[in-house]
Amino acid sequence: MKDEEIKQGGDPTRQRKLNRLTVRERLERLLDDISRFLELGLWAGYELYPEWRELPAAGVVTGIGQVAGRECMVIANDATVKAGAFFPQTVKKVIRAQRIGFENRLPILYLVDSSGVFLPLQDEIFPDEDDFGRIFRNNAVLSAQGVPQYAAIMGNCIAGGGYLPVLCDQLVMTEGSGLYLAGPALVKATIGQVVETEELGGARMHSAISGTVDFREPDDRATLKRLRSLVALLPSDPSPAPKITHGAFDVTQGEYEMRDLLKMWIDADSFQEYKAEYGRTLITGFASIQGHQVGPVANQRTRVTTPRGEIELGGVLYSESADKTARFALECNQLHIPLIFVQDVVGFMVGKEAEQSGIIRSGAKLVNAISNSIVPKITLITGRSFGAGHYALCGRAYDPRFILAWPTARYAGMEAEQAAATLAAVGKKEDAEKLKAQYTRQADIHYAAARGWVDAIIEPTETREWLSRLLTLVARRPLIAPTFHTGVIQT
Numbered sequence: 001m002k003d004e005e006i007k008q009g010g011d012p013t014r015q016r017k018l019n020r021l022t023v024r025e026r027l028e029r030l031l032d033d034i035s036r037f038l039e040l041g042l043w044a045g046y047e048l049y050p051e052w053r054e055l056p057a058a059g060v061v062t063g064i065g066q067v068a069g070r071e072c073m074v075i076a077n078d079a080t081v082k083a084g085a086f087f088p089q090t091v092k093k094v095i096r097a098q099r100i101g102f103e104n105r106l107p108i109l110y111l112v113d114s115s116g117v118f119l120p121l122q123d124e125i126f127p128d129e130d131d132f133g134r135i136f137r138n139n140a141v142l143s144a145q146g147v148p149q150y151a152a153i154m155g156n157c158i159a160g161g162g163y164l165p166v167l168c169d170q171l172v173m174t175e176g177s178g179l180y181l182a183g184p185a186l187v188k189a190t191i192g193q194v195v196e197t198e199e200l201g202g203a204r205m206h207s208a209i210s211g212t213v214d215f216r217e218p219d220d221r222a223t224l225k226r227l228r229s230l231v232a233l234l235p236s237d238p239s240p241a242p243k244i245t246h247g248a249f250d251v252t253q254g255e256y257e258m259r260d261l262l263k264m265w266i267d268a269d270s271f272q273e274y275k276a277e278y279g280r281t282l283i284t285g286f287a288s289i290q291g292h293q294v295g296p297v298a299n300q301r302t303r304v305t306t307p308r309g310e311i312e313l314g315g316v317l318y319s320e321s322a323d324k325t326a327r328f329a330l331e332c333n334q335l336h337i338p339l340i341f342v343q344d345v346v347g348f349m350v351g352k353e354a355e356q357s358g359i360i361r362s363g364a365k366l367v368n369a370i371s372n373s374i375v376p377k378i379t380l381i382t383g384r385s386f387g388a389g390h391y392a393l394c395g396r397a398y399d400p401r402f403i404l405a406w407p408t409a410r411y412a413g414m415e416a417e418q419a420a421a422t423l424a425a426v427g428k429k430e431d432a433e434k435l436k437a438q439y440t441r442q443a444d445i446h447y448a449a450a451r452g453w454v455d456a457i458i459e460p461t462e463t464r465e466w467l468s469r470l471l472t473l474v475a476r477r478p479l480i481a482p483t484f485h486t487g488v489i490q491t
Contacts, residue, residue: 006056010080021220023078029224031065039063043449045089058089062097068232073101076111084114088124092452098138105476107148113155139167153177172215173203174223258300265464279321284328290468295332298342315345322362329369333484338376341394344383366392374481376474381405405445405454412443
């Protein structure tokens, strides 16, 4: 499966019969420049629902693009995929998009064309705190916090999903669409009333009788034009940072020097390495990307002497490197400089010497500093991202504003070989090879992306463009709290 295959969605025949555009045709007309659309969660749902065949992009397109010169979060149902029904990963993807919109104060545009909850999986979608109802709770909270939300109903909007557009600031509806808590069949089954779709919840009824709709438009094109005109009423975005030259570096599949890799993204001659001679398995420093000040934290490969001889390990964390990075994170919070974590980490060093050096204490110090940071954090996984190393360097559970990965990335609790060797060592040799195969499959970055653990898989050559755009976005809300302090730190 490739990106372009996923973007094709499902069969567009029904959309054509209804004189409706496909979701990506809608985006082409909505966005100023579709080529600059930062799509998030493209691989969501991949291979997760084999009994229901493929679910391209989990049936919903999310991402950040410019509309009338304003950066916006777009959440658009794909009606060619299971009629736009919500699967568990659809819900998770929409909630993540709402969170990104909230954290970065991005206007959110919803293009609604959905048949509602996918009923065979209702038990995984309906009741929990991070299930379907959370979307509408988020609508209300976003509105209370002053984050603009606009909805365009461009097809079905049924049952509980009907609350989403009505909780938005402005609501546009296309002729031929339907907005109702219960469709004609359910109304007849429940109360015996026979009613036509238009009379029950059509655009004209909601525009002229219920007063629910703010703007009624004849077709998709007119609706998208109206949506663009409404977004144009918002205050203009700040001017982007000036373009700065940067170093060049060719990425290969082989080994690399992390300092050379950083030259791909940071502005030329802007890097000032912090504590360069101490804790060398982590590189920290001050730099700029497109004029935005940043604090990179990046794993460095190192050679280690072990009882089995000298070996090279990528991104091993020692007490010194953890202590250094915790101190660096404190400094970035003091100076209000965003942190960028570049992960190629296999975890913390193990063994007698490591334990006696207080590695757990140092790791806890780093976790404390990262957990309580008030500055924006962006995480990029370029290679391995395993175990507690993933956690300590701002893994998904530590609230990065965005988490990206290269196609070469691997993401798991442990390296496959180590997991198998551990089982074999405790007398489970018969299960070791099975576990190794399982870990190898689960460590593939597409496995993580299918479950929403990373926001996007990007090509190495796209890294600078993504980081510069994301830094512009996080600057819209530069701090998550007015002051910075940590919890108890053992020294």
